[in-house]
Amino acid sequence: MSVIELANPSRFLALSGRALPWLAAATVLAFVVGIIQISFAPDDYQQGATVKIMFIHVPAAWLSIFGWLLMSTAALGTLVWRHPLADVAAKAAAPIGSAFTLMCLVTGSLWGRPMWGTYWVWDARLTSVLVLFLMYLGVLALWRTIEDPTQAARAAAVLTLVGAINVPIIKFSVDWWNTLHQPASVLRLGGSTIHPAILVPLIVMAIAFTLLFLTLHLAAMRNEIMRRRVRSMMMLQAAASSES
């Protein structure tokens, strides 16, 4: 089974239809394991129970990057190979990626309120995630503005790739800006090693959320293919009724 054969939407639908229940079951299983582990995980001596927010926050942060990587790969597929499924994959990934980015921001500020005493600081990482979120919204806006799905896919692909080049630059410059403007941040994850009691559930949760992302993405791709079929059927119908 090569990627080219998957370009046939019917074959993709059949295959993904078989894979989806298994993927969903794996997601549920990973979440059950993760939540059980979290409930046994000790509170942090400094952060108390709020450390539990990290079990959502860190996977969301990872997936906000993962979403853009997925979109960039799909964008290459769109621009280089004109792969029709790449369009669908890119379109389906954008809302999911932006949702996880928003989740990362929201959980981050909820955690920051008791820990830092404020919902928002212009910390380097917070700022670059915010810019990433705005870029996700820009891609979504572009998808919604261009009517023709193929053209929208190509425009979004160019923007995604330009964004992929720019995300590291933005990250670097925001880091630089931050160290210039204010003293070193309140918290550095790298500074302290994480105890296995926290680290293991964190990894399990990261896997669970990644599986959730993939499940949602596959389901969204199937929906998008069906939406396109409905669209073309309606256009055929309209053409037929105007002829008669």
Add this chain to the structure above:
Amino acid sequence: MTALAALLTRDLRLAVRVGGGALIGILFFTLLVTVVPFAVGPDLPLLGRLGPGMLWLGALLASLLALDRLLAMDHEDGTLDLIFTARVPLELAIATKALAHWLTTGLPLVVAAPLLGLLLNLDPKATGAVAVTLLAGTPALTFIGLIGAALTVALRRGGLLLAILVLPLTVPVLIFGVAASNAAIVGPVPFGTPFTVLCALTLMSVVIGPLAAAIALRQGLE
């Protein structure tokens, strides 16, 4: 080469003649800077501290405002299709168009900045620093904006979307532009460090901008 030169002179002529609107950007820039004291108060020391940031923000918004003129008018009257079929590579042709656009909208901002710095209570050294950083940084704004202009060229109301797409990409330019200006005024970083990065950003966008914009145009016009 002559074709590119012809394109450059054509765009420059069009910009300065009736309907070109080359000076609207600079008027907007002036107005924006004039409005700042109304918003933050006429406190001169405060204005002096905010000055470089305000000038950069004004220049950023003014060049964003002008971006939809970069390709849209040529798309409407069919010039873009001619450029598309010309023997000159599309990348070079639109890079030339972006250069002409910068000469008529970006460069006037650089020239106006010292005058407006006077209004914002900047001392000569600060004014010079802002002008130099604008000179080095505004091409980056134009060439990054070129990508957005190419993406939205076929849309009838692309102006606002264009700004939304381009603004996040200009964050590094803004950061290093303002940082270099501030470094020249108060330190502690030497002026050269952020300024060199700013130049690097400009050079990179001069390469990436036309390439990405040409891809976008080719995909869109098919």
